[in-house]
Amino acid sequence: MAKRLKGKVALVTGSSSGIGAGVAKAFAREGADLVLNYPNKAEEREIWNVQKAIEALGRKALVVKADVSVEAQVKRMVKAALQEFGQIDILVNNAGHADRGAPVQDMSVEMFDRMIGVHLRGTFLCTKYVLPQMFERDYGKIINVSTQFAFGGTPLFTHYNAAKAGIIAMTHTLALEVGERNIGVNCVAPGATWTPMVEQVPPEKPKSVLAKQTKHRFGDVDKDIVPAFVFLASDESRFFVGQTLGPNGGDVFS
Amino acid sequence: MAGRLKGKKALITGASSGIGAGVAVAFAKEGADVVINFPNKQQQAGAKKVASAVRKAGGKAYLVQADVSKEGPVRRLVKESLKRLGQIDILVNNAGIATGAPVDKMPVAMWDEMISVNLRSVFLVTRFVLPHMYKQGSGKIVNTASQLGYLGSAGMGHYCAAKAGIIAFTRSLSREIGDRDINANCVAPGATYTPILDGIDEDHLKAIKAMIPKGDLGRVDQIVPAFVYLASNEASHMVGQTISPNGGDIML
Numbered sequence: 001m002a003k004r005l006k007g008k009v010a011l012v013t014g015s016s017s018g019i020g021a022g023v024a025k026a027f028a029r030e031g032a033d034l035v036l037n038y039p040n041k042a043e044e045r046e047i048w049n050v051q052k053a054i055e056a057l058g059r060k061a062l063v064v065k066a067d068v069s070v071e072a073q074v075k076r077m078v079k080a081a082l083q084e085f086g087q088i089d090i091l092v093n094n095a096g097h098a099d100r101g102a103p104v105q106d107m108s109v110e111m112f113d114r115m116i117g118v119h120l121r122g123t124f125l126c127t128k129y130v131l132p133q134m135f136e137r138d139y140g141k142i143i144n145v146s147t148q149f150a151f152g153g154t155p156l157f158t159h160y161n162a163a164k165a166g167i168i169a170m171t172h173t174l175a176l177e178v179g180e181r182n183i184g185v186n187c188v189a190p191g192a193t194w195t196p197m198v199e200q201v202p203p204e205k206p207k208s209v210l211a212k213q214t215k216h217r218f219g220d221v222d223k224d225i226v227p228a229f230v231f232l233a234s235d236e237s238r239f240f241v242g243q244t245l246g247p248n249g250g251d252v253f254s
Numbered sequence: 255m256a257g258r259l260k261g262k263k264a265l266i267t268g269a270s271s272g273i274g275a276g277v278a279v280a281f282a283k284e285g286a287d288v289v290i291n292f293p294n295k296q297q298q299a300g301a302k303k304v305a306s307a308v309r310k311a312g313g314k315a316y317l318v319q320a321d322v323s324k325e326g327p328v329r330r331l332v333k334e335s336l337k338r339l340g341q342i343d344i345l346v347n348n349a350g351i352a353t354g355a356p357v358d359k360m361p362v363a364m365w366d367e368m369i370s371v372n373l374r375s376v377f378l379v380t381r382f383v384l385p386h387m388y389k390q391g392s393g394k395i396v397n398t399a400s401q402l403g404y405l406g407s408a409g410m411g412h413y414c415a416a417k418a419g420i421i422a423f424t425r426s427l428s429r430e431i432g433d434r435d436i437n438a439n440c441v442a443p444g445a446t447y448t449p450i451l452d453g454i455d456e457d458h459l460k461a462i463k464a465m466i467p468k469g470d471l472g473r474v475d476q477i478v479p480a481f482v483y484l485a486s487n488e489a490s491h492m493v494g495q496t497i498s499p500n501g502g503d504i505m506l
Contacts, residue, residue, distance in 0.1 A: 171505070172505040175467060175502050175505060176467055176502065179467055179468075179469070180467070180468055180469040180470075190491075191491070214428055214429060214431075214432055214433065214493050214494070215432075215433050215491065215493060216432075216433050217433070219491045220491075223487075223490060223491075224490050224491030225491065227483070227486075227488030227489065228488075228492075230488070231479070231483045231488070234479075236479030236480075236482070236483070237479070237499075238476055239443075239444070239468065239472045239476035239477060239499035239500065239501050240480075240497075240498070240499050241467055241468055241500070241501050241502030241505070242467070242502050242505035243497065243498050243499075243500075243505060243506060244505075244506060245492075245495070245497055246492070246495050247489070247491040247492050247495075248491065248493070248495075249491050249493055250428050250429070250493025250494050253425045253428070253494040253495060253496070254495060254496070254506055
């Protein structure tokens, strides 16, 4: 059976751990070469592990350090990717972080800005600089990462949920701008997923989420979440336009 | 690479043409054996064609005629399917019709027929397949809804109500299934080139196209991958969801 992403080049932001790392490895298994991105030195060892795993699958992996909320760094990353591979077929705007959250009246403005900067501005910036060559080649898949909490909200995370809801609205709008071109723009909104990010939020949070979820378990990155990305990255999704898939174990039905 | 549905047994209702036929062949390509359900004698030739396409793709194909809007035939369909396939891992509730009339002029019989064929059938087939899936401890149910379940459509109040009902049914069913290893989800295609559009006039078709960001209706081969995804173990965390290959008509 043919590999589903054979000959494709994918840029996955925030691919040193969690969902991004899982997506990068799954794409490689399906035949894609990867541009891996990580934000800072602290993630270096992890990104090298992902790179090694991809190379062990016989695929190429270029590693680029860049803070996706900073324009100059995004420009440099996209340039390096195009220099190496000549094309970017798939862009996964996955980079993101979690913090402990705070009620609005106590949330520091820096906390809010940082969240919007990485998640929402980062998605805008990477898209802005990757899109022109997709237009030129009339081919591309852009997959943005939202969350189920963009729909239902959850206390302490106004900044996170607003950023993630913004990503869905951006997905809709970009899909309309892309129009009839052969470029797919869609979104994945996972539910609570077992990743290093979970350790950053208050421990009672995930428990309360899983209690009202149908499957009563965290999503497993590789088994439960990543296949939605492979589907949207492949040509199987070519009539999906501006849609959001929700592998969330039956929490929010969308 | 192994087929994504290798060794799986699927019952597909309304599989003699259109999306159902495409799903049957796509499932076979991924390694599944299928029961092709069709409603009546007129559809028999179509169903046979689908069966030979399934066999060509390497799957086993069994034909079972049954009007899925009726309890007796559905009981027989499920029994027959279990006999042929040995088990049912995947149920695709796809059978459907399209008619139309504004509400003030819609014959009550037209309403009743639509709700029976498009909505009652989903309940009935699920009703009699589910105990088997519960016993087996695994299964995938994929229901065919429609974007019109969200958008509504003048002259198709009955169709839209049935399709919205399927979405709500799927969500409720998912809550009942709970944490069992059984997933129920929906595909809500946009307007697709299938025989269900036969008889629609050129102007209406043009108006539909103008509303779709992709600029065209979907083709069956653009719709069926969504069914393969939801029928496979890749969708293990998709629960009560509706995914929408619709060319961007409505973004959800």
